[in-house]
Amino acid sequence: MYKEICEKYTPEKDNLLYILHDIQDHHPQHYIPEEAVQVVAEYLNIPTNHIYGVLTFYTMYSTKPRGKNIIRLCESPPCYIKGSTNILRKLKMLLGVNTGETTKDGMFTLELCACLGVCGNAPVMMINEDVYGDLTEEKVEEIIDKIRRGNQ
Amino acid sequence: MSLKRIDLLICCGSGCISAGSLKVKERFQEVLADKGISSEVNIIETGCMGPCDYGPVLVIYPEGVFYKSVKPEDVEEIVTEHFLKGRPVQRLMLREEERLVSSQKEVPFYRKQVKVALANCGFINPESMEEYIATGGYEALGTVLTTMNPQQVIDVVKASGLRGRGGGGFPTHIKWQLVHDVESDEKYIICNGDEGDPGAFMDRSVLEGDPHRVIEGMMIGAYAIGATKGFFYIRAEYPLAIKRIRNAIKQAKEAGLMGENIFGSNFSFEAEVRTGAGAFVCGEETALIQSIQGERGNPTPKPPYPAVKGLWNKPTVVNNVETFANIPTIFLRGAEWFASMGTETSKGTKVFALTGDVNNTGLVEVPMGITLRELIFDVGGGMANGHEFKAVQLGGPSGGCLTREHLDVPVDYETLKERGAMMGSGGVIVMNDQKCMVNVAKFFIGFCVDESCGKCSPCRIGLKHMYNILDRITRGEGKEGDLEELQHLGETISRLSLCGLGQTAPNPVLSTIRYFREEYESHIRDHSCQTKVCTDLFHFMIDKNRCIGCSLCARKCPVSCISGSRDEKYTISQTECIKCGNCQDVCPVKAIDRIPGMHPDVLKQLQEKQNISIEE
Numbered sequence: 211m212y213k214e215i216c217e218k219y220t221p222e223k224d225n226l227l228y229i230l231h232d233i234q235d236h237h238p239q240h241y242i243p244e245e246a247v248q249v250v251a252e253y254l255n256i257p258t259n260h261i262y263g264v265l266t267f268y269t270m271y272s273t274k275p276r277g278k279n280i281i282r283l284c285e286s287p288p289c290y291i292k293g294s295t296n297i298l299r300k301l302k303m304l305l306g307v308n309t310g311e312t313t314k315d316g317m318f319t320l321e322l323c324a325c326l327g328v329c330g331n332a333p334v335m336m337i338n339e340d341v342y343g344d345l346t347e348e349k350v351e352e353i354i355d356k357i358r359r360g361n362q
Numbered sequence: 363m364s365l366k367r368i369d370l371l372i373c374c375g376s377g378c379i380s381a382g383s384l385k386v387k388e389r390f391q392e393v394l395a396d397k398g399i400s401s402e403v404n405i406i407e408t409g410c411m412g413p414c415d416y417g418p419v420l421v422i423y424p425e426g427v428f429y430k431s432v433k434p435e436d437v438e439e440i441v442t443e444h445f446l447k448g449r450p451v452q453r454l455m456l457r458e459e460e461r462l463v464s465s466q467k468e469v470p471f472y473r474k475q476v477k478v479a480l481a482n483c484g485f486i487n488p489e490s491m492e493e494y495i496a497t498g499g500y501e502a503l504g505t506v507l508t509t510m511n512p513q514q515v516i517d518v519v520k521a522s523g524l525r526g527r528g529g530g531g532f533p534t535h536i537k538w539q540l541v542h543d544v545e546s547d548e549k550y551i552i553c554n555g556d557e558g559d560p561g562a563f564m565d566r567s568v569l570e571g572d573p574h575r576v577i578e579g580m581m582i583g584a585y586a587i588g589a590t591k592g593f594f595y596i597r598a599e600y601p602l603a604i605k606r607i608r609n610a611i612k613q614a615k616e617a618g619l620m621g622e623n624i625f626g627s628n629f630s631f632e633a634e635v636r637t638g639a640g641a642f643v644c645g646e647e648t649a650l651i652q653s654i655q656g657e658r659g660n661p662t663p664k665p666p667y668p669a670v671k672g673l674w675n676k677p678t679v680v681n682n683v684e685t686f687a688n689i690p691t692i693f694l695r696g697a698e699w700f701a702s703m704g705t706e707t708s709k710g711t712k713v714f715a716l717t718g719d720v721n722n723t724g725l726v727e728v729p730m731g732i733t734l735r736e737l738i739f740d741v742g743g744g745m746a747n748g749h750e751f752k753a754v755q756l757g758g759p760s761g762g763c764l765t766r767e768h769l770d771v772p773v774d775y776e777t778l779k780e781r782g783a784m785m786g787s788g789g790v791i792v793m794n795d796q797k798c799m800v801n802v803a804k805f806f807i808g809f810c811v812d813e814s815c816g817k818c819s820p821c822r823i824g825l826k827h828m829y830n831i832l833d834r835i836t837r838g839e840g841k842e843g844d845l846e847e848l849q850h851l852g853e854t855i856s857r858l859s860l861c862g863l864g865q866t867a868p869n870p871v872l873s874t875i876r877y878f879r880e881e882y883e884s885h886i887r888d889h890s891c892q893t894k895v896c897t898d899l900f901h902f903m904i905d906k907n908r909c910i911g912c913s914l915c916a917r918k919c920p921v922s923c924i925s926g927s928r929d930e931k932y933t934i935s936q937t938e939c940i941k942c943g944n945c946q947d948v949c950p951v952k953a954i955d956r957i958p959g960m961h962p963d964v965l966k967q968l969q970e971k972q973n974i975s976i977e978e
Contacts, residue, residue: 226656227639231598267658267815268639270598286560287755287805288717288791324642324813326599327563329717329789330377330414330724339601343380343417 212249221254230271239275277312277319282336285322288329297333300347304354366404369423375410375567383418389434393441409571411484413471414724426465429454471722474741478711479687480727483571488606491613494574500619502693503578507627515586521697523709528554528682529786531775540669541587541677549589550678553580555596558642559758561789564713565683567725569603573610579686585629587679592633595650608635642813646861647680660817661861684713704730708774716742718792735769738792749794757786759806760866762873782873798895799878800885803871804832810867821864824855836896838960840886845875890959897941901961906931908953915945936961
């Protein structure tokens with residue numbers, strides 16, 4: 211499977227970031243496992259330590275298995291000023307996890323992220339590729355509920 | 363194509379989408395189909411219209427009626443009342459001091475704005491190249507390629523006085539001239555769309571709202587410097603911007619506006635999109651180049667500058683999204699027109715992202731040299747919820763805080779720099795009197811500690827050290843001499859860091875010490891946070907006169923530190939309190955207050971602890 215993803219790209223080093231994105235997006239647990247790194251290293255003919263260097267540098271890659279839905283709450287100043295800490299507390303309570311952790315049912319991973327550029331509607335979070343703005347504690351509860359129900 | 367009676371513009375920028383504009387659009391499609399008038403109304407998804415706070419927003423032509431905060435439930439009424447009976451729905455329109463604002467042009471938010479880079483944002487469908495061409499799109503490129511030589515192009519940009527909009531404010535023509543003058547078999551042009559500054563979202567809005575404009579600007583630049591290959595480096599956090607630019611490149615190629623011998627000239631050009639993977643430092647040009655090459659985004663020392671040795675060691679120009687977005691209009695309307703706006707050293711307009719405690723958050727474009735007062739109070743509509751203005755953070759984590767006394771300062775590159783702030787990419791974070799400046803400074807430094815790439819030690823170790831001192835101060839453990847230490851560290855880090863991130867990261871601390879010294883001092887000497895933000899430096903008190911003894915607070919306290927009875931009323935045991943605030947939230951008679959300052963019991967305990975550790 212990893213080999214096929216690699217072959218979508220020419221074997222040049224500047225494609226590394228894309229290949230890693232692609233592998234992570236296609237993995238059911240949204241992470242980049244060790245076997246994948248080996249395959250990419252062989253394909254691009256670069257050492258594995260280079261790949262791990264890149265992998266751990268960028269915050270969007272994960273070397274740990276993650277949930278089906280990735281919640282990324284913006285932790286930058288405009289959201290902070292508008293009360294993102296309350297939203298974080300609410301999310302932790304609703305999901306029963308800390309930041310960086312995945313719920314037991316594998317449904318959600320809670321992460322913090324840098325500015326999402328939707329500061330006009332702060333506080334903001336992104337779940338997978340969808341952005342949710344003007345968050346309140348009630349709104350967060352609704353959103354999480356809806357995803358939970360949708361997944362059943 | 364049938365002629366439509368009504369044009370319905372729905373803002374589908376990320377801000378309005380996050381507020382639910384896509385659902386509103388779907389509802390319109392349903393209702394219009396129900397009433398059988400789908401063929402009479404043209405629904406257009408536009409890019410960001412600007413006033414994100416009012417989202418989702420709609421504009422309906424021919425009248426130009428502006429509706430705000432539209433919910434799917436409101437759609438039926440708009441269709442039956444406005445579309446069928448011709449009576450605009452007044453309750454969804456903006457009111458200004460009891461007067462109804464009848465069209466978009468009259469909305470106070472737009473009055474002082476002059477749109478150049480944002481001219482088409484919120485006005486055309488960003489997924490249609492035809493609409494861009496209808497507004498004069500690609501005309502500038504055509505003129506440039508068929509009637510001008512590269513040096514003439516650079517001269518026009520020079521005459522316009524355009525400076526880089528990404529933060530540094532480096533004159534665009536100098537970058538172009540440098541690369542133009544270098545002999546090389548290959549040259550590259552890069553559009554920097556790695557907008558990481560917290561509180562800035564103009565690049566996202568331009569890429570999403572008017573992608574062809576950025577492409578046209580880049581191609582004019584490519585022709586001027588002699589590049590045949592361009593890259594759009596866009597943050598992976600902006601999936602919609604990536605999609606729109608990819609789509610626009612595809613359309614331009616299909617129409618022959620990109621590819622071989624464009625407009626019958628000798629100029630050939632290809633562009634592609636590269637995405638980041640979450641690293642703030644990649645907005646720095648040398649780090650960005652590393653990232654495109656498939657490396658860690660570590661900045662490299664300058665010189666050599668990218669203009670000499672950039673992407674794959676070839677001469678490279680890196681320009682910001684907004685810089686490119688200004689280029690086509692400069693050629694269409696003339697350099698003199700552009701240079702007639704702004705101040706002596708800063709020409710043209712600048713896009714700002716207004717955020718924080720201001721009424722109208724959103725994206726605005728104003729002439730350079732506007733005062734902060736006009737920007738915050740006229741365009742931004744003043745402070746939200748009746749609070750007082752306290753400070754404004756300009757330029758994100760690299761910028762500085764300015765205060766009330768700077769409200770009449772004109773906004774341009776030099777003036778801001780002199781006062782310890784900077785233009786940056788144009789993020790304007792407005793703060794009210796409820797904000798603690800020490801806490802804000804700690805927050806910004808915390809951001810830079812996280813985002814430091816770790817390559818050079820002043821930034822990696824120095825910033826962490828500054829963070830630790832600030833953290834101590836906010837916990838009530840500040841010492842005399844801490845402020846001097848912070849200033850000393852800050853100045854050293856600024857001088858010795860390799861790239862812009864480290865060089866500017868201490869700015870928020872240095873500027874807040876400069877303008878809010880007494881606030882730091884009260885944290886250190888009086889163990890008190892006057893704004894009641896730093897949890898260790900205020901305490902909760904139950905007012906016995908107001909307390910009705912209901913015991914709700916005692917039952918809700920997670921650490922059981924509230925005791926009392928109906929007769930005696932309740933008291934908080936201060937040394938055990940964790941300041942969660944539950945008691946204050948649940949009190950039915952609001953008898954619990956936040957009192958600035960550490961409680962004497964807690965202070966005594968802290969001092970005992972410190973004495974023990976000193977003796978040890």
